[in-house]
Amino acid sequence: MASDLKYSVALKNAQQDQITSKVGTSGAYDFYDGSNPSGPDTAITTQNLLATLLCSSTFAPAAAMAL
DSSP states (O other): OOSSOOOOHHHHHHHHHHHHHHHTTOOEEEEEOSOOOSSTTSOOOSOOEEEEEEOOSOSSOOOOOOO
């Protein structure tokens, strides 16, 4: 399987815009101690929440990657 995948600028911009739309104005960064879970669907178990940073406005501007 190829490991050097290439994506169009339009696709990359669309992906970034979808993330921004999903996060909206209620996004937050949570910081935990300990080791990382094995994947995004793995529950946080023994890690302690250290800090939460809230996004007070739109998470990011519209994507505009250069070629």
